[in-house]
Amino acid sequence: MSVHPNAEQRVVPGTDEPSPGGAKGAGAPALSVLLRELVSAPAAPMPWAEGLYPGRVIGRFELVRELGRGGFGVVFEARDRELGRSVAFKAVYPGTSPRAGEQLLREAEAIAQLQHPNLVTLFDVGRCALGPFLVLELLRGRTLKDRIELGPIPVPEVLAIAMDVAAGLAHAHAAGVVHRDLKPSNVFLCESGAVKVLDFGMAHAFGRQRVSGGTPAYMAPEQWREEPDDARTDVFALGVLLHEMLSGDLPFGPEGEALRAGTPAPRLEVPGAPALPELVACLLELDPARRPRDAADVLDRLRAIAAPAPGPAARRRLARITAAVLASGLLAGAVALTLHRGHATARPAGPRTVAVLPFASLSASQDDAFFADGVHGELITQLARLSGLRVIARGSVQQYPPGARDLRAIGAALGADTILEGTVQRAGDRARIAVQLVDPRSGTELWANRFDRAASDVFAIQTEVALEIAGALGATLSAAERRAITRPPTRDREAHDLFLRGLYYWQRSMGVESDNRTAEELLEKAAARDPAFALAEAWLAAVTVEWKEDCDAARRHAAAAAALEPDLPQLHVALAEICDVCDHDTRAAIRELEHAVRAAPGDATARALLGTMRTTVGAYDAGLDDLRLALALDPRSYLGAIGLARELVIVRRFDEAERACDRARELAPGDVHGLVLCALVPFWRDGDLAPARHALDQLPRELPSAGNGAWSLFQLLAVFPDEALRLAAQDRLASPFSSRPLIPRAYVVGAAHAARGEPEAARAAFAEALPDLEARARAEPTSMLAWLFLARAEAGVGRADEALRDAGRAAALASEPEHRASAQRFVAEIAAAAGRPADAVDALREVLARPDGLVTPAALRVDPRFAPLRGDPRFDALVVDAAARQAGGATPRALPPGAAPRAAP
Known part of the structure; x- marks a missing residue:
């Protein structure tokens, strides 16, 4: 990234004076540049300007760092404390020139009326005691x-x-x-x-x-x-x-x-x-x-x-050269041909990593935009089925829309040594796809072609593109791979269009119910129009189980797809989700995902799911390898980065977890789940609460009440009971705080009072939460977490025997290793709250003897949930012994129940 100190000046005709919009030498190193020039005329000392400095809060904006200043203006990077986003804060010194305020007003009026992806966005405009200001989007580049x-x-x-x-x-x-x-x-x-x-x-x-x-x-x-x-x-x-x-x-x-x-x-x-x-x-x-x-x-x-692609003569020349090289076997060696250049380029050994950037639609119709988006996505899917290529996932390349793209920077960011760009145009019954393969490091064009066919032949065009790319990059196709990428998903053009539009809405939905519903309706229409459309049925199976958890509908669609094309990779991904969500059978889900990644080794989504499932059953090394590979295939995936960080935390590989967190924070700096999870890593590793305390100050006004964000925030508030009560008093915690698993807001308040040593206030809050928790445990008798939260509330109201009974029932439901570690940590907290320190120490000993579980000796020393155990010689000896073994790199060893560990000297 760079800051550009603009050198040219605006001039007023007939004078030698710069007009009030010029700039010269006003840049300062910063993470981004907001581009309005600042004047070059030297500024007179202005005491008011001292009021703008990093850390100053103006309205809801906190100034972070100065980006540039000039004769009558200054730009800061700032943080919007309500929305949690970084912005550019642009102020004009009052009184320096009437035209300064005039230009600020012009800029505000102009930008406020314009909303377009290629124009800077204005977020806010206002005036404070120090003068007028604009708030604009912060740009990086x-x-x-x-x-x-x-x-x-x-x-x-x-x-x-x-x-x-x-x-x-x-x-x-x-x-x-x-x-x-x-x-x-x-x-x-x-x-x-x-x-x-x-x-x-x-x-x-x-x-x-x-x-x-x-x-x-x-x-x-x-x-x-x-x-x-x-x-x-x-x-x-x-x-x-x-x-x-x-x-x-x-x-x-x-x-x-x-x-x-x-x-x-x-x-x-x-x-x-x-x-x-x-x-x-x-x-x-x-x-x-x-x-x-x-x-x-x-x-x-x-x-x-x-729009035009190479002419017929150039295409014939390419075909002749390619045929000759293929015949001699040279294309599989270290040579890559260029279409317009008469030289060869050296190529690294091993599988090539290809990034297929979003295709530009050259048509004005919105339907044709869906068409271009769908062609792009399907081509990635086809290429991902080839074992000889490594194809960057769609989620990472979607961040580089058509337009001016710095291919060198994109290649470096994605780890891609080859980039495919293209345009799509549809007019009536004709479709034209023009593509070029580029080496991003040198900018050299390796291959290019244009395909002009009937729109109904679009899959044949995609297949031809995929085969030519594979050949140009020296990838050897097995017979099965060739069959897989040449088999058309449907021969019905309208069904194909409906399918592409359905995927467009599903992939952009991000949990938006209307988009999910539209996606499902379009996919259903596609499947109804062509009863042999296995891919549409497979996607319907995934959509219905992910969005609505409609297991009956998901199984019906999966069965239809299996009858048509049993080896379809997307079918096995959908079946895995059915096994996980509907049957709670993690090992069956793993078998389906293993089938999917064999059929499509470059499918980052299937690989990431497989990694998560394998870590759940305790196959940590294999699962982490899958997650690392998924992130390499989808390097701009925030979910991939934070998912890897989470699993590394669970197995206490905190240093590598911090590296994954660094990537996650870069990709989504404002996400609450990543913010909190990563801030807790020093707490678990070293007992250091400072980063977690800082994370509390960065929380957005609206706190998540569902999903991973709510779950990680719940863990943070358990360590900071004062903050939990403050947020509850401000009515910023939803009720319930989380629905999956159910965590009533009163439960959070009760746990906070208990951690502060306020048993009566804790008892009252837990009593308020109990009816909902009891109802959820009755409704979901096989839910481990439902029984654990109920048990903790029972302990909080003094029902110790019931609490330990229900905690034991929950632990018995933990069929997988990762779940057992979580259950035992919770059992220890419940036993400590119920006044049963021996049971708490036994549970902690079991977790510390495992290779997984969010229990560490450093955290036990400061975690308020285990304060009732401190001073108990069994607990203190357990912590000392675990810390000594951790420092010596020893593998945790299991001790018989009731046995106190040997105290370290």
Whole structure:
């Protein structure tokens, strides 16, 4: 990441003074850059400015670090304390210039009216005692100016950036906004691959008087003449940008000298894209009437230039070379061919790692956007079935949408040595898919082709692409793999379209009920239209069990898929989920998942599920290997990173868990589950509560009441009873606090009072929680956790015998090793609360003798839940002995019940 200190200045025609929007040298190292230039004029000392500093809270925004400052403005990275997100806080010094406030207002008005993926987003605007401010999205990456300074930009990248800029400007123009200061420092290339147009401080819109001037090298003739301007002024600046990206030079000089002399821009030559120089010349016409009318017109022309694939002669040449090399066996060696270059590139040995980036849809219809998304997803699925390739999962590549993409950075982030890009276009009954295979380190094109067929043949196109990629990368296909990727899922085009749309809604749903319902309805229509559509039935089985836990429907769909295609990998993933959710049979789920990963070794989802299931039954080494491989296949998966961290914590491999946590925090810094789980690692390892205490200060206003986030927060509050009571008093804990497992809010309050040594208050709260807990245990008699929570509440109200009886019943239900460790830790807490220290020590001894379980000697010394045991010689000796064995690297050993461990010297 970089901070760009903008060097150019805006000028007011007829003067030598910078206008109040210029900037020079105002950058500071930071994690991100929010791109509005700050003035270069030196600022006079202003005591009020001392009021802005890291840690200062203004409204709901806490300033974190300064990103840049100038003559009358300053930008901070800030944290929105209510929403838990990082933002850019942009303030203007009051009283420095009337035009400073005017420009801030212009920017706020312009951005507030514009909502587009290629335009910076305004979150808030306000005024405090120190002056006015804007709050905008915080961007990570670098400016286009920085990218130009790095060296030549390949034509495909130029086109992608220009199309994104044009798309953002087209949206602004449609809303009546003219940017008027487009330049490379106001175009931001985000790490995610998105391109953002920034700095609307000179925008003309909403009837406001125009601000004169601009940045000299990018100003249109009408700006220099102070004549009326419109969208074609931005079109001219976009032409300057294109010229600079393609040639590295400014067409009219850094001060616009040639333009003011009336000299036309020099003609470009762009090998391989002859239409591009003609378009640039058109954009740089000195007469506005001769330019395209607005950015939407430019975008259409750019798309037309980007769409064509290599001509027939080039494709025939590729086919001949490929055939010859295949015949000689060279393609399986260390040679990769390029389509347009006459040289070979060295290739590393071993399986290639391929990232298939999201395909761009060149059609305007939303249905065709579904089509492009579906083609992309199905191609990944096909490639993942090949054992000779390592294919990055869809979840990781989806973070790099079509547009300007830094392939080198993406390859490094994903661990991919090969990247596939493509475009999809459907018109009537025809479909065109153009793809290219690129080495991200060198930018070398390894292979490219275009497929133009009937839309009903789209699967055949995908298959041909998959086979050609496998061949180009030297992957040897077994007969079974070839059959698997060449078998069409359906021959009914409408059923296929319904299926693709259903997957689109399911994969984007993130728990949104309306999207889940739409996905299920579309998949059902696809299966009904083609009764032989096994893949649709398999996905329906997974959807119904995951979303609704409708076991009967899931089994029905799975049976239909099995009758049609019993070896389908997605079928076995669905069957595994049925075994887990409906039958509570973890070992049967493992057998299904082993079948799935044999059929599709690159399926990251199946591999991650397999890893989690294997750790559940105590096969920790195999399970952790699966989870590591799943994360390598899906390196941008937050769930993969935090899932690996969780399993590493369970087996007390805390150092590796912290490394997995670092990745998880990078991917989703605001997620409560990751925030809390990772903050508790030092507590379990070292008894260090400081990071966990810091995590309490980072909790969002709205706390989770379900899922992993609620469960990890419950563990945190158990260690900080004062905080639990404070949050309960603020009414920030939902009731119930969690439903799966059921944890009434009164239970959390009771446990907090008990940890504080307040038995009467604890008794009252636990008594309030008991009816709900008793009802849940009766309704779910095989639920280990239902009986454990009931037992803890019974201990809290003084029913010790019932508490130990129900705790024993829960422990007996723990059929898997990981569950037994959890049960015994809970039994120890219940016995301690019930006044049975000997039983508590026996339970703790069992957990400490295991290779798993969240019990460590360091944590036992500070955990308030076990405070009643401290001072008991059996407990104290157990902790000392466990710490000594841990320090010596000894494997925990089991001791007979009732036997006190030998105290370490």
